[in-house]
Amino acid sequence: MLVSVNNLTKIYRLGDYEVYAVRNVFLNIDRGEFVAVTGHSGSGKSTLLSLIGGLSKPTVGRVKIDGVDIWELGDEELSALRNRKIGFMFQFSSLLPTLSVRQNMLLPASLAGADEREAEARARELLEQVGMEHRMHAYPWQLSGGEQRRVAVARAFMNHPELILADEPTGDLDEDSEALVMRMLRRMNREEGTAVLLVTHSRELAEQAERRLVMRRGRLLEVG
Template sequence: MVAQLELKEVSKIYRVGDNVITALDRVSLSIAKGDFISVVGHSGSGKTTLVSIVGGILRPSSGQILFEGEDICALGDVDLSGYRNERIGFMFQFASLLPMLTARENVMLAALFAQERSREEQQRADHLLDLVGIGERVEAYPGELSGGQQRRVAIARALMNNPGLILADEPTGDLDEETEAEIMKLLGRINREQEVTMILITHNAALARTADRMLRMKNGRLVGVTERE
């Protein structure tokens, strides 16, 4: 299959005084459109550095990253910001909703950052909230929503700009086991039905095994790949 995302010998090195810290060490990886990939490893293994570089939050020290054929390492700051806002959807450990905004307004934030302000954007936000199962709570504020409902708003927000890739860094870390299972089921359904590529970062091996491929990282290196049976 043609790769949507390719990493070629990507490294990230920090220099602190006389110390050299290698956060990512010559990682090469190919991901096709619609793949669901999980990345596991102990704290400090390079997982978050990997998704931060793929998402354009950090620049690599060396190597090449191709997204849909475009080398994002060659982008200037303005174009890299556009890449983050328009082509990547982000999900983090906490929903991080703004408490003074409604569910709809929190979802629309992504469009506002992309300078889209239209009736169609509001309709898309409502559609996405319906898609994630809380269409009846569009006017609710975060304080009026359960943890699982807040996470569904965060998923809708990640989808707002119709990204080709969602990066989910420990997206269920603060949820109870039952709600965690519901959110993972929802992410899997969105991956299949919307054909959105997903990269999931998790410490939870059971969650990681629900992905199409599980990548294992250690000391900044990719040390193993397990295909789902």
């Protein structure tokens, strides 16, 4: 089991008002699975992804990645696990503005102590898949929003992650970029066995997954 989520609950406290963003969620994801999550806005999808990715601490419950309880790890161990095993894709590009496309791509590999020549080759190959290899030396501000997102999508695969956490990665992208991002997710899932947990508004995109879940007011339900 790659991901094992046990009774996960996140409560945000705002004064004496409490928001149950995620409620008693149980979820197992196998290696190589492609899972889509849909649900209304505010239903807890982003919170769930950030809990699983170790970006936000659960109020109750456990997240195990590869059998390791991630919230038992120290900060440094947790960052290392995140960098090596998880690729993140957010709705908004998260490229570092002071680094070129190439440098943005190489950073996760360098943090993981990867071989530099292999990392260069990997970066080039991934950028080719999103049609951005010709912009290796551009800075994020020289790219359109859609192009930045395509680079961010490619970058998520740099360290051969076992799990991709994608939070509406195609939200407000044009159709061509959307198709390209989905093609890349499916291809890496098939060819490298990367498990994908994809949050999307689109039913049509969700149908491309082998397993579909829906979030309703913090609860996670399996669909058909």
